[in-house]
Amino acid sequence: MKLYIGNKNYSSWSFRPWIGLRHAGIPFEEVQLWFDHDHGHPEIRAMSPSGKVPVLADGDLVLPESLAILDHVARKLPETGLWPADPLWRSRAMAMACEMATGFSALRAACPMNMRRTPAPIKTGAEVAGDVARIKTLWGKALADSGGPFLCGSFSIADAMFAPVVNRFVVYAFETDAVTRAYMDRMKALPAWQEWEQAGFAEDAVVAEEEV
Structure with missing residues (x-):
């Protein structure tokens, strides 16, 4: 492939x-x-x-x-377990992945992914705040129900779909609770995450946000 x-x-x-x-x-x-x-x-x-x-x-x-x-x-x-083996969790993983694929447009528009960005907050409106609140609620509920360490227990497509949001929460310095921060830390500790992040930092191209 x-x-x-x-x-x-x-x-x-x-x-x-x-x-x-x-x-x-x-x-x-x-x-x-x-x-x-x-x-x-x-x-x-x-x-x-x-x-x-x-x-x-x-x-x-x-x-x-x-x-x-x-x-x-x-x-x-x-x-590979990218979809959970349990049918109910597979459905929940799909629901979370689809919500990420089709939703949170305010957050995505206002806060593009940027691995190199120095963490700092920006001024955002109520729609972005609503997206952030929904994501924190979604993560918290999934982690509580599954027992973690990832959204469906083991790492799944749901986590992969939300990986760029972890970066957004970090570099735009959104306020997070302990559960959210711990999940983000586990995502950032993944060797695959660190490999991608290091490669992003090594790039020097600067791209206008609307082009990405």
């Missing part, structure tokens, strides 16, 4: 399948296509059905969209 991704400093959607596959120990070839062109990367538009990254190439299948990529790999390799 080949996983086409964007800049590790900025590309939140690339981060999601990358950390899922890497943490699960799934071998794949990484192909990085930089966000450094005035009107998008021509190679992305040439090979991606959506004109965006990430994209997974698996044989004849060319699959865009982070959640679709993670779901495809999880069903192809169920032994």
Whole structure:
């Protein structure tokens, strides 16, 4: 399999399948296509059905969209545990992943992922505050019900989908409770997280927020 991704400093959607596959120990070839062109990367538009990254190439299948990529790999390799084995937790993991994929637009717009950003708060409105409150509630409920250490007990696609939010909470210095902070610390301690973060820090490209 080949996983086409964007800049590790900025590309939140690339981060999601990358950390899922890497943490699960799934071998794949990484192909990085930089966000450094005035009107998008021509190679992305040439090979991606959506004109965006990430994209997974698996044989004849060319699959865009982070959640679709993670779901495809999880069903192809169920032994990796990317979806929880328990049917009820699998459904809850899917619900959390879908909420992340389709929701929290205010937070995503106001606070783009930026691994290199020096942590500091910015002025945000009620909609961002509502997104942050909902995420903290969602995490807290899942961790309480599963017993942790991750949202569904073991690391799953739900955690992979929320990985960029952990970065946002850190670099935009949102107030967090003890449960939220402990979960974030566990995510940041993952070797896959640290590998991606170090690569993001090593990049020197600067991209306008609206391009990512």
